[in-house]
Amino acid sequence: MLELKDYILKHGKVLSGDILKVDAFLNQQVDINLLKVIADEWFDYFKEKKVTKILTIEASGIALACATAIKFNVPFVFAKKSITSNMSNNLYQAKVFSYTHQNTNLISVDKSYLNKDDNVLIIDDFLANGQAVMGLLELCRQAGSKVVGVGIAIEKGFQKAGDILRSKGLDIKSLAIIDSMNPVSKEIKFRMK
Amino acid sequence: MLELKDYILKHGKVLSGDILKVDAFLNQQVDINLLKVIADEWFDYFKEKKVTKILTIEASGIALACATAIKFNVPFVFAKKSITSNMSNNLYQAKVFSYTHQNTNLISVDKSYLNKDDNVLIIDDFLANGQAVMGLLELCRQAGSKVVGVGIAIEKGFQKAGDILRSKGLDIKSLAIIDSMNPVSKEIKFRMK
Numbered sequence: 001m002l003e004l005k006d007y008i009l010k011h012g013k014v015l016s017g018d019i020l021k022v023d024a025f026l027n028q029q030v031d032i033n034l035l036k037v038i039a040d041e042w043f044d045y046f047k048e049k050k051v052t053k054i055l056t057i058e059a060s061g062i063a064l065a066c067a068t069a070i071k072f073n074v075p076f077v078f079a080k081k082s083i084t085s086n087m088s089n090n091l092y093q094a095k096v097f098s099y100t101h102q103n104t105n106l107i108s109v110d111k112s113y114l115n116k117d118d119n120v121l122i123i124d125d126f127l128a129n130g131q132a133v134m135g136l137l138e139l140c141r142q143a144g145s146k147v148v149g150v151g152i153a154i155e156k157g158f159q160k161a162g163d164i165l166r167s168k169g170l171d172i173k174s175l176a177i178i179d180s181m182n183p184v185s186k187e188i189k190f191r192m193k
Numbered sequence: 194m195l196e197l198k199d200y201i202l203k204h205g206k207v208l209s210g211d212i213l214k215v216d217a218f219l220n221q222q223v224d225i226n227l228l229k230v231i232a233d234e235w236f237d238y239f240k241e242k243k244v245t246k247i248l249t250i251e252a253s254g255i256a257l258a259c260a261t262a263i264k265f266n267v268p269f270v271f272a273k274k275s276i277t278s279n280m281s282n283n284l285y286q287a288k289v290f291s292y293t294h295q296n297t298n299l300i301s302v303d304k305s306y307l308n309k310d311d312n313v314l315i316i317d318d319f320l321a322n323g324q325a326v327m328g329l330l331e332l333c334r335q336a337g338s339k340v341v342g343v344g345i346a347i348e349k350g351f352q353k354a355g356d357i358l359r360s361k362g363l364d365i366k367s368l369a370i371i372d373s374m375n376p377v378s379k380e381i382k383f384r385m386k
Contacts, residue, residue: 023280029270029306032262059251059271066259069225077222078252084293087216100277113222 003037004153004175005190016183018128018156026125026153027060035067038175042123042151043071045173049148051121053077055114055140057096057107057132064153065123072121077114079107079139092142096135099128107135109143116144127152127174130161137170149173157191196230197346197368198383209376211321211349219318219346220253228260231368235316235344236264238366242341244314246270248307248333250289250300250325257346258316265314270307272300272332287331289324300328302336309337320345320367323354330363342366350384 013021025031054076056065062078069076080087081096082105091108098105114120122136133150140147148171155162155174166172177191206214218224247269249258255271262269273280274289275298284301291298307313315329326343333340341364348355348367359365370384 023303024305028273028303029268030259030262031268032259032266035259036263059255059273062252062255063259063269066223066225066228066256067263069223070229070260070263073225075222075224076256080221080252110216110221112217 002034003041004034007031007034008154008176008178009188012188014181014183014186014188018159018181020154020156020178020181020188022125022154026063030063032067035063038064038153039067039071041175042068042121042173046121046149046151047072049121050119051148053114053118053120053145054123055079055109055120055136056123057081057136060126061124061132064125064151068121068123068151076123077109079109079136081105081107083108092139094135094138094142096131098131107139109139111143114140114143114145118143118145119148120145121148122150123152124150125153126156127154127162127172128156128159130159130165133161133165151175154178195227196234197227200224200227201347201369201371202381205381207374207376207379207381211352211374213347213349213371213374213381215318215347219256223256225260228256231257231346232260232264234368235261235314235366239314239342239344240265242314243312244341246307246311246313246338247316248272248302248313248329249316250274250329253319254317254325257318257344261314261316261344269316270302272302272329274298274300276301285332285335287328287335289328291324292322300332302332304336307333307336307338311336311338312341313338314341315343316345317343318346319349320347320355320365321349321352323352323358326354326358344368347371 011024065076152174157177204217258269345367350370
Protein backbone atom coordinates (compact mmCIF):
# COMPACT_ATOMS: atom_id res chain seq x y z
CA MET A 1 0.00 0.00 0.00
CA LEU A 2 1.40 3.40 -1.00
CA GLU A 3 1.90 5.88 1.80
CA LEU A 4 2.34 9.63 1.91
CA LYS A 5 6.10 9.64 1.33
CA ASP A 6 5.62 7.60 -1.85
CA TYR A 7 3.06 10.13 -3.14
CA ILE A 8 5.41 13.02 -2.32
CA LEU A 9 8.31 11.41 -4.19
CA LYS A 10 6.13 10.44 -7.14
CA HIS A 11 3.79 13.44 -7.53
CA GLY A 12 5.16 16.27 -5.37
CA LYS A 13 6.96 19.21 -6.96
CA VAL A 14 9.84 21.01 -5.28
CA LEU A 15 9.85 24.70 -6.17
CA SER A 16 12.14 27.50 -5.10
CA GLY A 17 11.31 29.30 -1.85
CA ASP A 18 10.99 26.04 0.11
CA ILE A 19 7.68 25.29 -1.59
CA LEU A 20 6.50 21.71 -1.99
CA LYS A 21 3.48 21.47 -4.27
CA VAL A 22 1.23 18.55 -3.39
CA ASP A 23 -1.94 19.64 -5.14
CA ALA A 24 -1.93 16.57 -7.39
CA PHE A 25 -3.02 14.38 -4.45
CA LEU A 26 -3.67 16.50 -1.35
CA ASN A 27 -4.30 20.20 -1.90
CA GLN A 28 -6.51 20.55 -4.93
CA GLN A 29 -7.00 17.09 -6.35
CA VAL A 30 -7.41 14.76 -3.39
CA ASP A 31 -6.68 11.05 -3.55
CA ILE A 32 -9.12 9.36 -1.21
CA ASN A 33 -7.04 6.19 -0.92
CA LEU A 34 -4.22 8.29 0.47
CA LEU A 35 -6.66 10.07 2.81
CA LYS A 36 -7.71 6.71 4.23
CA VAL A 37 -4.09 5.64 4.78
CA ILE A 38 -3.36 8.93 6.56
CA ALA A 39 -6.49 8.72 8.73
CA ASP A 40 -5.62 5.12 9.65
CA GLU A 41 -2.10 6.15 10.72
CA TRP A 42 -3.36 8.97 12.94
CA PHE A 43 -6.02 6.70 14.38
CA ASP A 44 -3.43 4.06 15.29
CA TYR A 45 -1.29 6.70 16.96
CA PHE A 46 -3.98 8.70 18.83
CA LYS A 47 -6.72 6.10 19.40
CA GLU A 48 -6.16 5.89 23.17
CA LYS A 49 -6.50 9.67 23.62
CA LYS A 50 -10.31 9.77 23.93
CA VAL A 51 -10.57 12.26 21.06
CA THR A 52 -13.96 14.03 21.04
CA LYS A 53 -13.33 16.50 18.25
CA ILE A 54 -11.05 17.09 15.27
CA LEU A 55 -10.01 20.71 14.66
CA THR A 56 -8.46 22.12 11.48
CA ILE A 57 -8.33 25.31 9.46
CA GLU A 58 -9.88 26.00 6.07
CA ALA A 59 -9.36 25.13 3.28
CA SER A 60 -6.71 22.50 2.71
CA GLY A 61 -7.02 20.92 6.17
CA ILE A 62 -10.68 20.05 5.67
CA ALA A 63 -10.28 16.88 3.60
CA LEU A 64 -7.77 15.44 6.07
CA ALA A 65 -9.95 16.39 9.03
CA CYS A 66 -13.00 14.87 7.36
CA ALA A 67 -11.38 11.49 6.68
CA THR A 68 -9.89 11.46 10.18
CA ALA A 69 -13.20 12.36 11.83
CA ILE A 70 -14.88 9.50 9.94
CA LYS A 71 -12.22 7.13 11.30
CA PHE A 72 -12.57 8.41 14.91
CA ASN A 73 -16.37 8.74 14.58
CA VAL A 74 -16.40 12.25 16.04
CA PRO A 75 -17.39 15.66 14.62
CA PHE A 76 -14.82 17.94 13.08
CA VAL A 77 -14.61 21.72 13.18
CA PHE A 78 -12.77 24.01 10.82
CA ALA A 79 -11.58 27.46 11.82
CA LYS A 80 -12.43 30.17 9.31
CA LYS A 81 -9.87 32.55 7.89
CA SER A 82 -12.21 35.49 7.41
CA ILE A 83 -15.29 36.96 9.04
CA THR A 84 -18.43 36.85 6.87
CA SER A 85 -21.72 38.68 7.21
CA ASN A 86 -23.65 35.68 8.50
CA MET A 87 -21.27 34.71 11.33
CA SER A 88 -22.09 35.36 14.96
CA ASN A 89 -20.06 37.68 17.21
CA ASN A 90 -19.57 34.84 19.62
CA LEU A 91 -16.12 33.75 18.45
CA TYR A 92 -12.79 32.51 19.65
CA GLN A 93 -10.17 34.31 17.57
CA ALA A 94 -6.42 34.19 16.97
CA LYS A 95 -4.00 35.88 14.61
CA VAL A 96 -2.16 33.70 12.06
CA PHE A 97 0.49 35.01 9.70
CA SER A 98 0.58 33.27 6.31
CA TYR A 99 4.00 33.13 4.65
CA THR A 100 2.39 31.83 1.45
CA HIS A 101 0.01 34.77 1.18
CA GLN A 102 2.17 37.25 3.12
CA ASN A 103 -0.70 38.48 5.23
CA THR A 104 -2.20 38.03 8.69
CA ASN A 105 -5.53 36.26 9.01
CA LEU A 106 -7.76 36.49 12.03
CA ILE A 107 -8.91 32.88 12.33
CA SER A 108 -12.06 32.10 14.28
CA VAL A 109 -14.33 29.38 15.58
CA ASP A 110 -17.82 29.94 16.93
CA LYS A 111 -17.76 29.41 20.71
CA SER A 112 -20.52 26.80 20.40
CA TYR A 113 -18.19 24.31 18.73
CA LEU A 114 -15.27 24.05 21.16
CA ASN A 115 -15.67 23.65 24.89
CA LYS A 116 -13.89 22.66 28.08
CA ASP A 117 -14.99 19.04 27.85
CA ASP A 118 -13.42 18.52 24.44
CA ASN A 119 -10.32 16.41 23.82
CA VAL A 120 -9.15 17.97 20.59
CA LEU A 121 -6.95 16.45 17.91
CA ILE A 122 -5.59 19.22 15.69
CA ILE A 123 -5.05 18.24 12.04
CA ASP A 124 -3.33 20.11 9.24
CA ASP A 125 -1.71 19.40 5.90
CA PHE A 126 1.59 21.24 6.49
CA LEU A 127 3.67 22.24 9.48
CA ALA A 128 6.38 24.71 8.53
CA ASN A 129 6.70 27.83 10.69
CA GLY A 130 3.96 26.60 13.03
CA GLN A 131 1.72 29.65 12.70
CA ALA A 132 -1.47 27.74 11.90
CA VAL A 133 -0.97 25.18 14.68
CA MET A 134 -0.21 27.93 17.19
CA GLY A 135 -3.39 29.75 16.15
CA LEU A 136 -5.45 26.59 16.60
CA LEU A 137 -3.80 25.96 19.99
CA GLU A 138 -4.78 29.49 21.01
CA LEU A 139 -8.44 28.85 20.05
CA CYS A 140 -8.41 25.70 22.20
CA ARG A 141 -6.80 27.61 25.08
CA GLN A 142 -9.57 30.22 24.94
CA ALA A 143 -12.19 27.44 24.90
CA GLY A 144 -10.58 25.54 27.76
CA SER A 145 -10.35 22.45 25.53
CA LYS A 146 -7.62 19.90 26.06
CA VAL A 147 -5.37 19.38 23.03
CA VAL A 148 -4.46 15.69 23.02
CA GLY A 149 -2.26 15.85 19.95
CA VAL A 150 -1.50 17.25 16.52
CA GLY A 151 -1.63 15.23 13.30
CA ILE A 152 0.40 16.73 10.46
CA ALA A 153 0.70 15.27 6.99
CA ILE A 154 3.93 16.97 5.87
CA GLU A 155 6.35 18.68 8.26
CA LYS A 156 9.10 20.87 6.89
CA GLY A 157 11.61 19.72 9.48
CA PHE A 158 14.21 22.25 8.35
CA GLN A 159 11.93 25.07 9.52
CA LYS A 160 12.15 23.83 13.14
CA ALA A 161 8.67 24.81 14.40
CA GLY A 162 7.76 21.15 14.88
CA ASP A 163 10.84 20.53 17.02
CA ILE A 164 10.15 23.66 19.09
CA LEU A 165 6.51 22.69 19.69
CA ARG A 166 7.54 19.12 20.62
CA SER A 167 10.04 20.50 23.14
CA LYS A 168 7.09 22.21 24.84
CA GLY A 169 5.38 18.85 25.30
CA LEU A 170 3.01 18.83 22.34
CA ASP A 171 2.43 15.34 20.90
CA ILE A 172 2.86 15.85 17.15
CA LYS A 173 2.54 12.96 14.70
CA SER A 174 3.88 14.03 11.32
CA LEU A 175 3.63 11.40 8.61
CA ALA A 176 6.45 12.77 6.49
CA ILE A 177 9.17 15.01 7.93
CA ILE A 178 11.31 16.64 5.27
CA ASP A 179 14.80 17.56 6.42
CA SER A 180 15.84 19.05 3.10
CA MET A 181 14.60 19.56 -0.42
CA ASN A 182 16.48 20.92 -3.36
CA PRO A 183 14.67 23.00 -6.01
CA VAL A 184 17.44 22.32 -8.56
CA SER A 185 18.08 18.59 -8.16
CA LYS A 186 14.48 18.07 -6.88
CA GLU A 187 15.89 15.73 -4.23
CA ILE A 188 13.83 15.35 -1.07
CA LYS A 189 15.39 13.95 2.11
CA PHE A 190 13.02 12.57 4.74
CA ARG A 191 13.92 12.37 8.41
CA MET A 192 14.53 8.80 9.55
CA LYS A 193 12.75 7.74 12.72
CA MET B 194 -31.84 7.51 10.78
CA LEU B 195 -31.84 11.31 10.80
CA GLU B 196 -31.56 12.98 7.43
CA LEU B 197 -30.62 16.45 6.31
CA LYS B 198 -34.10 17.97 6.68
CA ASP B 199 -34.22 16.82 10.32
CA TYR B 200 -30.87 18.51 11.02
CA ILE B 201 -32.06 21.72 9.36
CA LEU B 202 -35.24 21.81 11.42
CA LYS B 203 -33.43 20.95 14.65
CA HIS B 204 -30.15 22.90 14.34
CA GLY B 205 -30.50 25.35 11.44
CA LYS B 206 -31.06 29.05 12.12
CA VAL B 207 -33.18 31.24 9.88
CA LEU B 208 -31.82 34.79 9.76
CA SER B 209 -33.00 37.85 7.88
CA GLY B 210 -31.75 38.29 4.32
CA ASP B 211 -32.71 34.74 3.33
CA ILE B 212 -29.81 33.34 5.31
CA LEU B 213 -29.98 29.82 6.71
CA LYS B 214 -27.13 29.11 9.11
CA VAL B 215 -26.11 25.45 9.13
CA ASP B 216 -22.69 25.76 10.69
CA ALA B 217 -23.68 23.61 13.66
CA PHE B 218 -23.60 20.49 11.47
CA LEU B 219 -22.40 21.32 7.95
CA ASN B 220 -20.46 24.56 7.53
CA GLN B 221 -18.11 24.88 10.46
CA GLN B 222 -18.80 21.99 12.77
CA VAL B 223 -19.43 18.97 10.56
CA ASP B 224 -21.44 15.94 11.65
CA ILE B 225 -19.86 12.95 9.96
CA ASN B 226 -22.95 10.77 10.40
CA LEU B 227 -24.91 13.31 8.37
CA LEU B 228 -22.11 13.40 5.78
CA LYS B 229 -22.40 9.65 5.34
CA VAL B 230 -26.20 9.84 4.91
CA ILE B 231 -25.79 12.58 2.29
CA ALA B 232 -23.05 10.69 0.42
CA ASP B 233 -25.20 7.54 0.42
CA GLU B 234 -28.15 9.44 -1.04
CA TRP B 235 -26.09 10.94 -3.86
CA PHE B 236 -24.49 7.57 -4.53
CA ASP B 237 -27.89 5.90 -4.84
CA TYR B 238 -29.01 8.60 -7.24
CA PHE B 239 -25.88 8.93 -9.44
CA LYS B 240 -24.30 5.47 -9.18
CA GLU B 241 -25.09 4.49 -12.80
CA LYS B 242 -23.44 7.64 -14.19
CA LYS B 243 -19.87 6.26 -14.31
CA VAL B 244 -18.59 9.16 -12.20
CA THR B 245 -14.80 9.53 -12.47
CA LYS B 246 -14.36 12.70 -10.45
CA ILE B 247 -16.12 14.83 -7.86
CA LEU B 248 -15.76 18.61 -8.28
CA THR B 249 -16.55 21.26 -5.68
CA ILE B 250 -15.40 24.70 -4.56
CA GLU B 251 -13.55 25.65 -1.38
CA ALA B 252 -14.20 25.80 1.49
CA SER B 253 -17.61 24.54 2.60
CA GLY B 254 -18.04 22.12 -0.30
CA ILE B 255 -14.91 20.15 0.59
CA ALA B 256 -16.34 18.01 3.40
CA LEU B 257 -19.31 16.96 1.27
CA ALA B 258 -17.09 16.25 -1.72
CA CYS B 259 -14.70 14.23 0.44
CA ALA B 260 -17.39 11.97 1.90
CA THR B 261 -18.96 11.56 -1.55
CA ALA B 262 -15.62 10.75 -3.20
CA ILE B 263 -14.99 8.08 -0.55
CA LYS B 264 -18.39 6.55 -1.37
CA PHE B 265 -17.79 6.62 -5.15
CA ASN B 266 -14.12 5.63 -4.72
CA VAL B 267 -12.91 8.38 -7.07
CA PRO B 268 -10.68 11.46 -6.54
CA PHE B 269 -12.20 14.83 -5.80
CA VAL B 270 -11.04 18.25 -6.88
CA PHE B 271 -11.82 21.59 -5.31
CA ALA B 272 -11.74 24.84 -7.24
CA LYS B 273 -9.84 27.61 -5.49
CA LYS B 274 -11.30 31.04 -4.87
CA SER B 275 -8.05 32.97 -5.05
CA ILE B 276 -4.74 32.75 -6.85
CA THR B 277 -1.76 32.10 -4.58
CA SER B 278 1.95 32.47 -5.23
CA ASN B 279 2.61 28.75 -5.59
CA MET B 280 -0.10 28.00 -8.18
CA SER B 281 0.73 27.32 -11.80
CA ASN B 282 -0.43 29.53 -14.65
CA ASN B 283 -2.02 26.53 -16.29
CA LEU B 284 -5.58 27.10 -15.05
CA TYR B 285 -9.20 26.86 -16.06
CA GLN B 286 -10.89 29.95 -14.65
CA ALA B 287 -14.40 31.35 -14.22
CA LYS B 288 -15.93 34.36 -12.51
CA VAL B 289 -18.31 33.75 -9.58
CA PHE B 290 -20.18 36.49 -7.77
CA SER B 291 -20.73 35.86 -4.06
CA TYR B 292 -23.88 37.40 -2.60
CA THR B 293 -22.70 36.51 0.92
CA HIS B 294 -19.40 38.35 0.54
CA GLN B 295 -20.61 40.85 -2.09
CA ASN B 296 -17.59 40.33 -4.29
CA THR B 297 -16.53 38.50 -7.45
CA ASN B 298 -14.08 35.63 -7.15
CA LEU B 299 -12.08 34.24 -10.00
CA ILE B 300 -12.30 30.52 -9.29
CA SER B 301 -9.75 28.18 -10.80
CA VAL B 302 -8.67 24.59 -11.24
CA ASP B 303 -5.28 23.48 -12.51
CA LYS B 304 -5.71 22.02 -16.00
CA SER B 305 -4.05 18.79 -14.88
CA TYR B 306 -7.04 17.83 -12.73
CA LEU B 307 -9.98 18.00 -15.16
CA ASN B 308 -9.93 16.52 -18.63
CA LYS B 309 -12.10 15.44 -21.51
CA ASP B 310 -12.38 11.85 -20.31
CA ASP B 311 -13.87 12.85 -16.95
CA ASN B 312 -17.47 12.23 -15.97
CA VAL B 313 -17.84 14.90 -13.32
CA LEU B 314 -20.30 15.03 -10.44
CA ILE B 315 -20.47 18.59 -9.10
CA ILE B 316 -21.14 18.86 -5.36
CA ASP B 317 -21.93 21.90 -3.22
CA ASP B 318 -23.54 22.73 0.10
CA PHE B 319 -25.98 25.41 -1.11
CA LEU B 320 -27.71 26.26 -4.36
CA ALA B 321 -29.31 29.69 -4.24
CA ASN B 322 -28.59 32.03 -7.15
CA GLY B 323 -26.59 29.33 -8.94
CA GLN B 324 -23.39 31.35 -9.33
CA ALA B 325 -21.06 28.70 -7.89
CA VAL B 326 -22.58 25.85 -9.91
CA MET B 327 -22.43 27.92 -13.10
CA GLY B 328 -18.76 28.69 -12.42
CA LEU B 329 -18.00 25.01 -11.92
CA LEU B 330 -19.93 24.13 -15.10
CA GLU B 331 -17.79 26.68 -16.96
CA LEU B 332 -14.57 25.05 -15.68
CA CYS B 333 -15.84 21.67 -16.94
CA ARG B 334 -16.80 23.19 -20.29
CA GLN B 335 -13.27 24.57 -20.71
CA ALA B 336 -11.82 21.16 -19.81
CA GLY B 337 -14.16 19.29 -22.14
CA SER B 338 -15.35 17.20 -19.19
CA LYS B 339 -18.84 15.73 -19.16
CA VAL B 340 -20.98 16.88 -16.23
CA VAL B 341 -23.15 13.91 -15.30
CA GLY B 342 -24.99 15.64 -12.48
CA VAL B 343 -25.03 18.07 -9.59
CA GLY B 344 -25.49 17.07 -5.96
CA ILE B 345 -26.69 19.88 -3.70
CA ALA B 346 -27.32 19.61 0.01
CA ILE B 347 -29.65 22.57 0.48
CA GLU B 348 -31.41 24.35 -2.37
CA LYS B 349 -33.13 27.66 -1.78
CA GLY B 350 -36.02 26.84 -4.11
CA PHE B 351 -37.49 30.33 -3.80
CA GLN B 352 -34.40 31.74 -5.57
CA LYS B 353 -35.21 29.76 -8.74
CA ALA B 354 -31.67 29.07 -10.02
CA GLY B 355 -32.19 25.32 -9.49
CA ASP B 356 -35.37 25.31 -11.53
CA ILE B 357 -33.72 27.32 -14.32
CA LEU B 358 -30.69 24.99 -14.46
CA ARG B 359 -32.98 21.92 -14.47
CA SER B 360 -34.95 23.39 -17.38
CA LYS B 361 -31.67 23.42 -19.32
CA GLY B 362 -31.31 19.67 -18.82
CA LEU B 363 -28.96 19.58 -15.83
CA ASP B 364 -29.59 16.63 -13.51
CA ILE B 365 -29.63 18.22 -10.04
CA LYS B 366 -30.25 16.16 -6.91
CA SER B 367 -30.95 18.48 -4.00
CA LEU B 368 -31.52 16.74 -0.68
CA ALA B 369 -33.56 19.55 0.87
CA ILE B 370 -35.36 22.15 -1.24
CA ILE B 371 -36.63 25.09 0.79
CA ASP B 372 -39.62 26.86 -0.73
CA SER B 373 -39.90 29.44 2.01
CA MET B 374 -38.38 30.38 5.33
CA ASN B 375 -39.52 33.06 7.71
CA PRO B 376 -36.96 34.96 9.82
CA VAL B 377 -39.67 36.01 12.31
CA SER B 378 -41.61 32.78 12.88
CA LYS B 379 -38.49 30.70 11.97
CA GLU B 380 -40.79 28.42 9.94
CA ILE B 381 -39.15 26.50 7.10
CA LYS B 382 -41.25 24.97 4.33
CA PHE B 383 -39.67 22.19 2.28
CA ARG B 384 -40.76 21.35 -1.25
CA MET B 385 -42.67 18.10 -1.45
CA LYS B 386 -41.54 15.68 -4.13
